[in-house]
Amino acid sequence: MKIQSAKGTRDFYPQVMAVRNYIVDGWKAASLRSGFEEYDGPIFEFLKMYQIKSGDEIASQLFSFTDRGGRNFAIRPEITPTLARMVNQQINALPRPIKWFSLPRLCRAERPQKGRLREFFQWNVDIIGADDILADAEVIFTAIDYLHSAGLGPDDIVVKISSRKMLSAILETIGIGPDKLDAVYAVLDKKPKLPDDTFQKMIAEQITDPAMRRRVIELMSVEAIDAIGDIVALDAAAKAAVDELRELFETLELMGIVDFVKFDIGIVRGLAYYTGVVYEIYDRRSSLRAICGGGRYNNLLKDFGGPSVPATGFGMGDAVLEILLRQKGLLTDEMLSTRNIEYFIAIAGDEFKPRAVQLTTQLRLKGLAADFSYKSTSLKKQLKAAQTANAKYTIILGSELTENNQLVVKDMATGNQEEITVEAFLKKYES
Amino acid sequence: MKIQSAKGTRDFYPQVMAVRNYIVDGWKAASLRSGFEEYDGPIFEFLKMYQIKSGDEIASQLFSFTDRGGRNFAIRPEITPTLARMVNQQINALPRPIKWFSLPRLCRAERPQKGRLREFFQWNVDIIGADDILADAEVIFTAIDYLHSAGLGPDDIVVKISSRKMLSAILETIGIGPDKLDAVYAVLDKKPKLPDDTFQKMIAEQITDPAMRRRVIELMSVEAIDAIGDIVALDAAAKAAVDELRELFETLELMGIVDFVKFDIGIVRGLAYYTGVVYEIYDRRSSLRAICGGGRYNNLLKDFGGPSVPATGFGMGDAVLEILLRQKGLLTDEMLSTRNIEYFIAIAGDEFKPRAVQLTTQLRLKGLAADFSYKSTSLKKQLKAAQTANAKYTIILGSELTENNQLVVKDMATGNQEEITVEAFLKKYES
Incomplete structure (x- = not known):
């Protein structure tokens, strides 16, 4: 009887395994260099854990199953909910800030396509218990430190950075209520991937007032932090968020990686849980999906039944990264050996x-x-x-x-x- | 909302993760020392793959699920079927013997108990394409080499070795037909864990003739290879299997690990797919479950739709091993650091x-x-x-x-x- 593997999964023959190890070992080394400790959770969790922030409809994107006791589980599609659960369980015993990383295997029931598989590996780096913008800078630094160690320079990749805190303050100034924000974020996040008329239609559904809509679209075309004030009068909250972003860029300069970063108001992130700085890393030509995405999520631990503890972090998948490293000639099968005998x-x-x-x-x-x-x-x-x-x-x-x-x-x-x-x-x- | 983890799974907080890494890194180092190449497969496979050798009832011991296309999958409970599938797919491209190892995460829907979890890690070492007893000796050596490197000596652990080939030849001589063998193996494999009267009842169900039964029980009490001939007259097939076992022990002596090994006719192994040498590794006091089990399985690749290619290998789980290492003082939380800053x-x-x-x-x-x-x-x-x-x-x-x-x-x-x-x-x- 001939058996196939499941669609969207990979067989790691030794040469393919060597590539996976090369990437994952590099992630691990960069994490340890920056003083992060490794953790992991189970490969499956209660299904409801993934529904807390994403709603019941997330179930269709997960591989979920029921055990003999009738309990509903899902193979993890991300590790951040597990991180929130684990930290909450030990919140009083863990010295802060908690600097943790993980190298989880994740599964999503998506349609497989280039750079997007049903099973993949993702590097997660998080700092919990530090509200300081320095923490956001340090996780961004750790991502860049890895990519730099893999041979990628500022001509190859760029971290596009914005702030949910700033965006929400400005959108409120424009007149968009807090109840509308999540839906507007979702449309703005999709903007680069949509044909313009589709985007216009979708945004019109969320922001019915044409003047208001025009100002939002104008805002989204701003290229420099300093130009934002020309479009909307910044209130105290927006000013504070803008100042925080400026401080972030200053810190990244101090860290020697300012050539890798760029302000981009179009970075919104799809997930509902971000509350502050948000960013995505792209190849400079933007010919591929994002290599990495992250940001601050100060409410997640509380949403998971814990105390209010600030947190910030990113995830970087192996699939797009591998494509980019190969494109740049930084990863070839020849450079990796499956055996090293003395x-x-x-x-x-x-x-x-x-x-x-x-x-x-x-x-x-x-x-x-x-x-x-x-x-x-x-x-x-x-x-x-x-x-x-x-x-x-x-x-x-x-x-x-x-x-x-x-x-x-x-x-x-x-x-x-x-x-x-x-x-x-x-x-x-x-x- | 407070969320729990699933029963029988572990949260790998940094200190727990350090223990897992210590064990898994040791497995990997021993594999590479012996010239094995690392491979891995997907975390889930088609459910039917696990039913080929174990029957449909295995499904109740698996975490299985159905995707939107109505396909049935299961989280892998072992990696040997994946190995057979992968090798079959590339059988003509892979130079033999294929010496591969893997460090898979596995899940079984069992009742959690000491040394037995619903999610665990297992070291798998296999040689495919070599029928030589030297291959069996080399995989056993690799297991011992690791355990030795972890600090365990011949006073701590023992490899109990027998042969399915020998046992089947002798059982046939006694008069037990080939169709009865799998059922008899299953009962003999359980013997050490059963009260004597339960065992007697179970074996009587399989071997109804009292004289025949007595000879089988007498056979199972034999302590030395040389004593087998006193109980049954060995035919050519049994003699060849006995000679092969002797050669295995000679090779293990040449390899310098004869103090770690012992003939034990009671080692039968539960799985149906073994065809030759079989073994299990125990702590000397036999106070714990087996640390490791393996043997030769020459028909598996063929059963999975490939050509007839000989194979031999073992699996070693992390749970019992960790208990033993801690009992012996060879693994303490203090000896492992989660951070190593320069x-x-x-x-x-x-x-x-x-x-x-x-x-x-x-x-x-x-x-x-x-x-x-x-x-x-x-x-x-x-x-x-x-x-x-x-x-x-x-x-x-x-x-x-x-x-x-x-x-x-x-x-x-x-x-x-x-x-x-x-x-x-x-x-x-x-x-």
């Missing part, structure tokens, strides 16, 4: 096989990566196998062993060979 | 905060782990924070910076302090 043990005849097995396992027990050939093949073929396994050295067991109890050790990079007695060789690795 | 940047006054942020991020962009305090606290508290973050050095920004442009670098292990200009310090890390 010693490959080759034999000049079948009579040496037991000694090969013995020496290989001796080296492994000493903590060294070592391997040998299963098949009885020529020395030439074994040296080829050693190369494939990325061996640093090949040890040849042959007449030198029978006659002088010596190993022939070949340096695979230089081709140099030296002879050494078995005892002298093993002595090097005595602990 | 430089902690402390400030002697708030006026130095921007410089602290600048220096910290400069170091991070150079690839070093660095951190600072969010809160304005005393130098003493900052040094405490540096200790908590496992910092190797604390850099103090104070009057030395204002007066001489110097950093005070404190070695956290020795307590030694030295002064160095900012330029000289950063020069050390110029790339």
Whole structure:
């Protein structure tokens, strides 16, 4: 019986796994560099957890199931709700600010397309318990630090930054009530992906007053923070939000990454839970979906039954990132090896096989990566196998062993060979 | 609204995550030492894939769900079916023997109990395409190599080994037909966990002839390979299987791990797919469930629609292993750190905060782990924070910076302090 894999999932054959590890290990290293601690949650949670902020309709985008006890669960589509649940459960025991990262596997029941899969990996970096704009700057820095370490420069990527706090204050000044905000955000967030007439129709449904609508559209075309005041008179709340944004850009300059960032009032973010700074990272040509998205979400922990604790963070998926790294030539299959052997043990005849097995396992027990050939093949073929396994050295067991109890050790990079007695060789690795 | 996690799952808070990483990283290192390549599959597969070898009733032990297209999926309870599917799909492109390992997250809808969770991690090591007993020996070696590297010796653990091939040949000699074998295996596998009268009743249901039953029970009490011939006359097939087992023990001796292994005819394994050598690893006192189980499964790839290719491998879960390592004092929370900072940047006054942020991020962009305090606290508290973050050095920004442009670098292990200009310090890390 022939079986297929599920649509939108990936089989991680060793070469594909090496790519995943390369990305995930890079995420992890950047997180640790910035002092974040790793956490994770279960792969499935109660379905209702995902419905708190997103409504019941989210269920259709999830893989949900019922256990024998009739409880409804879903495979996690994001880890932020889990983070909020976990932090709430230990809120009094955890020293703040909580600087945590995670590398979760996530699933969404979406139609698979380029850069969008039904199963993917996402890097999550969050700071909880710090209302300081420095925390927003630090998570943005951590994203850039990773992308920079992967070889991407300010000519390759850009962090587009705005503020929900500022936008909501200005929209209220224009006359849009708080009850309308979430719906207006949703339309504004979709603007770049929509044909203009579709956008105009959708925004007209949310903002019926033509003058009001015109001012909102004018606002969304502003290119510099300083130009906002020309369109609307900023009240105290809007001024404070604008000042906060300015402070963020100053801090990012102090951090040495100002070339990577840009104000963009069009960044709104779809999710309802953002309350302050919001941002998305794009390739400079904007030919791909966002690589990363994040922002401040000061109400989420409270919405999940905990105390009011400020929080900020981002998520970066592996799919779009991989496409970009490959486009830029920064990720190739050739640069990644699935095996890295220290010693490959080759034999000049079948009579040496037991000694090969013995020496290989001796080296492994000493903590060294070592391997040998299963098949009885020529020395030439074994040296080829050693190369494939990325061996640093090949040890040849042959007449030198029978006659002088010596190993022939070949340096695979230089081709140099030296002879050494078995005892002298093993002595090097005595602990 | 307060939300709970699902029963039988774990929240990996940083300290718990450090334990998981310690175990999983150890598995990975041992796999790479023995020349295995990492692979992974999707977290969910078509439900029918798990029903091929285990029948439809397996569905009740799985978390299964239906997508909008009406397709039935299940979260993976094991990765071997995925391995068989993946290898079959690429069978002509993959050089053999295929030496692969995986570190999958798995879920089973079981009642949670000690060492048995609904969500767990399992180390899988397999060699496909080698019928040689050397392959069985090598996967057993890899398991022992890991356990040895974690600090467990032959007084702590034992690999109990038998052979399905031998058992089936002998049972046939005794008169038990091939159609009865799977049912008899299932009862024999449960023997150690059953009260004797329950076992007697269950075996009597499968083997109705009392004389035949007596011989099977006598066989199952044999303690040495050489004693089997005293109970039943071995036919050619049984002799070949016994010889193969002897060769396995000889190879394990050559590999230097014979103290860890023991013949045990009671090891049968529950799963139907084993065809040759089978084994389980236990703590010596047998106070816990098996740490690891595996064996040869030469028919699985064929059963999954591929060609007939021999295979052998094991699975080792994280839950029982963690219990054993903790019992032996080989794993403590104290030995694992969630953070390992190179430089902690402390400030002697708030006026130095921007410089602290600048220096910290400069170091991070150079690839070093660095951190600072969010809160304005005393130098003493900052040094405490540096200790908590496992910092190797604390850099103090104070009057030395204002007066001489110097950093005070404190070695956290020795307590030694030295002064160095900012330029000289950063020069050390110029790339």
